[in-house]
Amino acid sequence: MSNLRTLVFFATPPHNCSYLPDREATTMFVDPRAHIDKKLYSQLTVLGFRRSGSHYYRPHCEQCNACIPVRLKVDDFRPDRSQRRVLRKNEDLQCTMVPASFTERYYRLYATYIEQRHQDGDMYPPSREQFTSFLVEGATDSWFLEIRRDDHLVGLAAVDLLDDGLSAIYTIFDPELEDRSLGTYAILWQVEETRRRGLPHLYLGYWIRQCRKMNYKTRFRPIEALRDGRWRELSDG
Incomplete structure (x- = not known):
């Protein structure tokens, strides 16, 4: 071992x-x-x-x-006005955690998301093998958060369960529903799931100050950053 x-x-x-x-x-x-x-x-x-x-x-x-690795202290988190608006906007959605696996329904949503939003990224063009190697293989207590509206899959978030929290791996959603801010909604849902499980942290991956696509992470407070081997509250995000 x-x-x-x-x-x-x-x-x-x-x-x-x-x-x-x-x-x-x-x-x-x-x-x-x-x-x-x-x-x-x-x-x-x-x-x-x-x-x-x-x-x-x-x-x-x-x-x-x-x-910079960042994580959210869920017990101290309170949604701001914009995040509360996202929650209200998505009150009609249903969320379920299921074991991570490959299905054609998941892949179709993934392919649509990559093709319409990330043509300039490393994951374009999408493939079934890519989906599986990225989100399914190597799963260790790994889950998919299904986000549905009227039984139609509109979002999918890959989530890992850790000893001290959840780790948000990746989120995809229907690009036609961009005005719903489903990426933010998925994180807010994971915050509540982390609390429900009695765990302290939601890990959000890496934050890069100069990268505009990562700015959303510092809208969740209080957020901690790993610097010089210590987790400390990020005050300059």
Whole structure:
């Protein structure tokens, strides 16, 4: 059984950064042969690692520390006016947590989302193999939050259950319902689910100040950032 002391890590060669132009990035990965159980995954997450399919990784760039792990303290969180408006707007939706798996219905929503909103990203063009390797493979107590309206799937959020909270992996939604702010709604729902389970944190991945697409994360307060090996409240987001 693997543990933090026995894990082996590998670093990728420098490659183009996915978030900041004219930057190179290096990523540190846990040896894919290691057995990562829920306890070890939780420990890695506290250290700033994320999961993508079967891979556990964190940025490891020599001359850049722009990628900052962030997490929300759910017991202290209170939605602001805009977030309360999102909750009211989506009162007609139904949400269910189901084990992470592949279905054609999920994939069709995923493909539509990537094709219409992320043609400039690494995941374009979408494929069934990509969906499975990203969101289904390597699942460790991993779930999909189904968001439905009148039994029609309008959103899907991949969520991992950790020892000290939930980890928000990725959210997709029907691009025609952009005015509903379903990405924000999915996070608000996960906040309440984390509270319901009596857990303290909702991990939101990496925040990059210069990346406009990540600005939404700092609208959830109080949010903590991992800097210099310590989780501290982020006051400059």
